[in-house]
Amino acid sequence: MNRSTIDIWVGIFVAAGIAAVIFLALRVSSPSSFTSDDGISVIARFDNIGGLKLNAPVKSSGVVVGRVADIRFDPKRYQAEVTILLFKGIDFSKDSSADILTAGLLGEQYVGLETGGDEAMLKNGDTISITSSALVLEQLISKFMLDKAAETKASQ
Amino acid sequence: MNFFAWLGRITLRSLARLGFAARFMGFLLTQSGTSFRRFHLTIREMYFTGVMSLVIIGVSALFVGMVLGLQMYEVLKRFGSGDGVGTVVALSLLRELGPVLAALLFASRAGSAITAEIGLMKATEQLRAMEMMAVEPVARVVAPRFWAGVFSMPLLAALFNVVGIFGGYLIAVPLIGIDNGIFWGQMQANVDFHYDLVNGGIKSLVFGIAVSLIAVFEGYDAQPTAEGVSAATTRTVVTSSVVILMLDFVLTALMFQGN
Structure with a gap:
């Protein structure tokens, strides 16, 4: 397998993984544990x-x-x-x-x-x-x- | 007396193996410089462990999410809270099923392949040949595979979670007819970023380290015969699965104490 093809696929994999984490953080969970919010x-x-x-x-x-x-x-x-x-x-x-x-x-x-x-x-x-x-x-x-x-x- | 001799023998043998594995881990870490200096070695292994696992992870996650959606709705409906199906699907995936199932699939898909590859390299004396050329095989062959597994596992678990939640969504919203806004809103209101998401991420990282270490260790330690390599591959899958489930209990007990 060509080295640049491997690079592209791994790049897609990592980008998809990071996108998944961002999706989970923004759409699925809520940052409710901000107890040190200065209220x-x-x-x-x-x-x-x-x-x-x-x-x-x-x-x-x-x-x-x-x-x-x-x-x-x-x-x-x-x-x-x-x-x-x-x-x-x-x-x-x-x-x-x-x-x-x-x-x-x-x-x-x-x-x-x-x-x-x-x-x-x-x-x-x-x-x-x-x-x-x-x-x-x-x-x-x-x-x-x-x-x-x-x-x-x-x-x- | 025979029984005690047998018990003593297997205890000593497993302790010796555990010690060897720990020293191997230490040596692996000191030899890890190459996998970061020549990062394309690690990237190449990430292709074989991470990218090639995407299909099985995605398909499994979709079906796990859909089954969760159906089963949880069935139970929740009895208590009149069928709307909470999104919350239950997301929580069970993020906390337990995502990290654990992704790690189990990863162990059987990628871990076994790593063991077989390193074991076969040992059996065909490729590792010995590298040593002859003054190339440290742990740095050149073992460490990149280890780090590729460690990097891939949390990403795979995150993708497992997302696809699983999508599977739950497919059941809950188009099939059962729960309102789209309620599904996502309930989920977001009850899933905590720190408590659920970060803890799940830590779990998948720990599993990644454990599975990758077991896989490279079993391969490096395999008997250099066809039989030995096949036994090592089997041991990788069995040991990883048991270790994942036991570690999961320990981590769950530490993280979620039910307060």
């Missing part, structure tokens, strides 16, 4: 985070505006301390509220952010004070059962 990080404390996981999305109006960067247990307050990384260029007011919500009935849990009316914006290291915990299915069911029992007792 601001805020802290929210919850009584119960349910099944919230690291890197879970933080959504506002259903749009992803940040990620859960760290989850810790605060041994002084006996609460879960969740560090939220908000993407650059998105500002929320100081009295924003954070809820732990579930996508679908049994889906992944995420943090829902809702902005408040305060003029001042959240800064790096601030704490979101208005939070509501995750809905735990067992607690919900037991509460419902107790209510039902109380109702039937009252009606008798």
Whole structure:
């Protein structure tokens, strides 16, 4: 086989391989692990985070505006301390509220952010004070059962 | 007592072979200068290992992707999430099937050929003749084949992934009728560049090194007879396949710890 023919074929092979990698990088995957994106990080404390996981999305109006960067247990307050990384260029007011919500009935849990009316914006290291915990299915069911029992007792 | 003697013998023999393979790897690396200085040697071998493997890689990947598409849709439909078929196809290909199957095919298509070629060169005393002319056969014959395999493997795995995903697309979008945008959108939302793509690439690189080393070592170490070369070729395919699957477990355990 001629040397230049071999060169051309290997060139085509390498180019196709590199094109495949680029295709996989651009069309198939998304660079979501850019956690060091220079946004601001805020802290929210919850009584119960349910099944919230690291890197879970933080959504506002259903749009992803940040990620859960760290989850810790605060041994002084006996609460879960969740560090939220908000993407650059998105500002929320100081009295924003954070809820732990579930996508679908049994889906992944995420943090829902809702902005408040305060003029001042959240800064790096601030704490979101208005939070509501995750809905735990067992607690919900037991509460419902107790209510039902109380109702039937009252009606008798 | 016979059993213990047998066990001791095979343990010692395999340890000696492993040690020889490690020293051979070291020697190969010190002799690798030629394969980069005279890069056309490596390019020539990339033609035989990489380019000639393209057809089998492409055809296999297409069918693997199509089977994955059909099977995964069948299962996902039961949970009402048939739209996620693109995600499952892409993840299984990128993380496991792409690197592993491409490496297995590469071992049987190119690895066996490398072993047979080097073994036959040894059997016909071509390697000895090179030594007589003061040409180091490891530098001239072995190292370019090794590096060609190392370079080709990640490229082949990437092409396997792309063709496999295309196969899944062919099943999901035109045949089953999942929306084109949902197919790609779901895939892109759930496949992570670092976690899935880079880890899969590292896997294929490790497999490339392992398969190429086994292939050139078995060839160089073959008994210089027709029988010895055929046994070495068989050993290349068997050892590479087992090593690929075991390494895959180790790498998966290190990379994906399910957090």
